[in-house]
Amino acid sequence: MGEAPRVQGGLQAEIMTVLWRIGAGTVEQVRGGLPEGSGSAYTTVQTVLNRLAERGLVVRTRERNVIVYQPAMSEAEYVDSALAATLDSASKSARRLALARLVGRMGAGELDELRELARGLDKGEPGPA
Template identity: 40%
Template sequence: MARNRNRSRRPLGQLEAEVLAALAGLGGSARTAELVERLDGEPAYTTVNTILHRLHEKGLVTRTRAGRHYHYRLAVDESALVADRMHEHLRHASDPVSVLNRFVRTLTTEEARHLRAMLEGPEGRE
């Protein structure tokens, strides 16, 4: 029985997001054991396996059998996922301008420089 792939539009849990970020940091492809080592707090192998199974069901990762285990690969663009999560949070905020203001004030100098360049667009880079 095929599962509904539209479920990937639901907001991701924190550990799901961390696993996706770790997978991206490992070049978009890894085994469960590699991800466990990469995650803060070293969650249990079975916990990470459960998260990977959920991400697979949501269509966010693909997997191929590698002996007794699976090798996982990102099936989506991590930056698009994170941007979608940020947008979703803003959409539900009672005062999105205040949220943006607080977010921008927490940026590093380098991050702020990149944001300014993006907001200025091609004409601001002359």
């Protein structure tokens, strides 16, 4: 998979989080899933969704008389792409230090899960989305 366009700004991130959680939705469904008190108007959410679609992060489909939006990739695929792009642009020492810090913040249970996931990926298993 190539590098995914980056989410830009807080509202785009919140909208993508909602879409990853609900899978697909109309403007009103996405708006309803935003954090309490975000106060984003219908037209603002619609504009952001359309911009995300133009950039390839969201897919639009017409279902009868409404537009339904869904993520173009899973959250895991997006994070993988963003991390890979960031790490690829870093020096070897910076890359190792960043990865060591990420792993260092994990609890023992998470590390065991990560090892198991890595073994599965080595065997060609797809892993969770």
